[in-house]
Amino acid sequence: QQIELKVGDWQSLQHIQSTAGTQWFMKEVEKRTNGKVKFVHFPAEQAAKARGLLDAAASGVVDIALTGSLYSPDRLPLNSVIGLPGLGNSAVAATKPLNDMVRNGLLRDEFISAGVVPLYAYALTPYQILLREKAVANVSDWDGLKIRTGGSTQALTARSMGATGISLPGPEVYTAVERGTVDGVLFPIPSVAPYNLQEVVKFISTNGSFGNFGCNLVINQATFDALPADVKEVMLEVGTEAALNVAKAQDDLSAGLLKEWAAQGITLIEFTPEQLKAYEDTLAPVSDEWVERIGKNNPNAKAVYEAFLKGVAAQ
Amino acid sequence: MTLVLVTLVLFALLLGRMPVAFAMAIAGLIGLTEQMGWTVAISILERLVFESTSAFILVAIPLFILMAELLTAGDITRRTVIACQAWIGHLKGGLAFATVGAAVLLAALVGSSTASSATMATSAYPEMKKFKYDDRLSTAVVSVGGTLAILIPPSIVLIFYGVLTETSIGNLFLAGVLPGLLTAAGFVVTIMIRARRQGMAPPAEAFEMRRALRSSVSIWPVMLLIFGMMGAIYSGIASPTEAAALGASGALILALTQREMNRSKLFEAFSRSVQTTVMIVTIIYCSHVFSGYLVFTRVTPDVIEMVQQSGLPPSLILFVVLVLILFLGFFLDQIAIMGLTLPLVFPLMMALGYDPLWFGIVITKTVEIGLLTPPLGLNVYVTASRTGVALNTVFRGVMPFLLAELVVLALLVFFPDITLWLPEQVGF
């Protein structure tokens, strides 16, 4: 008989992560189960706020939800590893190890304890620096810059380079950059356009790795257990494909956007291998601090970080 | 079918005088229970309050309220009114014009209509009474002048709309400026017509330069505060939220330097600000329970599809929505109306292709009119209770101004540029 599942996420229907990720997943599962599974989609925080979606799936308000690891760092502390700088230079590069570790590795248990089963996980494109007035090349160029950061890892990242990390709510970022309240902002390229930040910055880096963000599609544990074996299998199979599909789509979009904005007069910053090495060295203490602080309550923190690095390097 | 029942429950509770927030939460929870079962429905309550209130963007609400409370406690708002009267009070109907002028100034400091009307009832009305202005004119000007506060930034209602619909609050503030000034112009024209009637607005004191200059001394700090806040935002020194904090801190310093200020007034200002904030955020999270129910019934997409397939022109739908909101304004407070209607009305208007900024101003203007209409017109109530003039007299005096309000609303609807021009020039 027909199985109907409610899906909640926070992006609009036009967002790349929705079209190439969540919606793509739903369509493929519907197709490959010959219509046995049907989804009812509640996009754009309709079902719950982004930060509440993990609980919404765990309690059964929805069956399936997209969750952001950094939206619930208290519930998914090890998964907050994705926020660290230096984990790969593309969405695909970070997604492969992330999805493996969330699905079957050291990052899985936190989801199970929260009452959900992870179907797939993907990373965004690594955060780049966008600047309104002055470019940066070397680490020393960051000295004294006011940088809008999202969350503590990014704030640490900015501070390690001598900049001041400034917290601002999303809706105030555009004004803050336009009026010069901040000198720059750390953002993943595909998220720049929804905020129209390309209108108010002159410089964008292309190959930095200043942290990342991880998204996980999760399903209520009891709902998952009650599914027929063949449906479970299809979901997990489609899940891995969806993770890579949405990662690649973001990388492609990012490349296209950068080209478009360069044509409109924005200067792209490409760090040299030496500069990238210097950033890596400068930012190493950020990861050390993460391992130390998360490690206090989670003995696996160091193992998680090292496994992630190894997974990135293995590609 | 259950949707109809749940809606009936909601209206029964509202008519039975249950607070709007509680009524929405209870009706919503009944609906959710029917939709997803008891255990799942109440699981929504786990994080409800935390999630709705743990938002930095909400901070501007208590801060702007606090700024107004402090300025009133320090007697600064009253002196602003007196200064305006000293400058133009001698003209025909001048004390009424001065009230409108002071209302515009106060509006740039105060985010709430009733607060503004209350201030003017105690400061502008006595002077008009002294020179034997007709009560119908003087109390009406005080009531309608207050409504400017929610169009001219800062505005609690616009912040509330911005939070519920995720529209830029900075842009909403800009969008409200010209409609606010247009409304003030409408009041001026109405006063000019009314003042011509015999005995409506007898001549007041002759103009006296020394008196005018002396009274203006107290306006300077107020101007400094207004332009300081604007300047902080536009020069990039501060974000809008930070500007609210700087404004409130400025008001605190200003108030503390006034003779009229004392410790109990200071505590009272904080206490009232927190109470008003609690009232507003309670409506926010309780309306989330009700809108959550609407989401899971999927009624919103159904209504949108129905409307789109009906082939009715969007303008007709808009007209029906505005009439409905005007009607709700007979009974309900502006924040409550928005909490009640936006979950359904906002997605519908967006699907019809209307601009979120423009709609924000139009709906604010519409609920503002509700502040002046019987049986519940909060500004009229406040004015009547503070001046001691009979409620009926105030309502009667307000009528000609309501006509002006409707004309302005029509202008805003037919010429969206009045609203959108400024944000387009300097938008966020």
Next chain:
Amino acid sequence: MNNSALHRGLAVVEDALHALGCTALGAVLLLITVDALLRFVANETIEFQFEFTEMYLMPAMAALSLARVQRVRGHLAIEFVSLSWLGPFGAVLARLNHALPALFFALLTWQSGKYAWAAWVRDDIFMGTIDWPMYAAYLSIPVGTGVLTIRLIVDTLSGDREQEQQQAH
């Protein structure tokens, strides 16, 4: 305990919580102002300000004064129908107006209390500028709604005092 002692005791608790809510507003004002000025003057920030305001001060401000606001009838209601028109039925309705919200807020207290308790048991930490304990962020909500529930129950039992409305305006 006699009735008026109960009322007085409850009012003391309500006022104490309200004072905490007002303190939260004072803290928000101070922190944001100093943070903005520091950035402008010295290119420095108060790093914990944002997280502390968002996770602790705002929920506290929103929840702790709930019962006090109810006591002074600060929650908006339609003041159109007078319950006295309805005769004895009006008196029942007046009690219902407190009993039903009492039920709702009892549920809310229970659920949000359970949630805070779980965060305490699990030792949920939000790694921010400092390691924030989440139970403490959640705690003000069951406290505020809990006292509101008691206030609503007391009001239900003592019947409505319709004339006391709208003092907050």
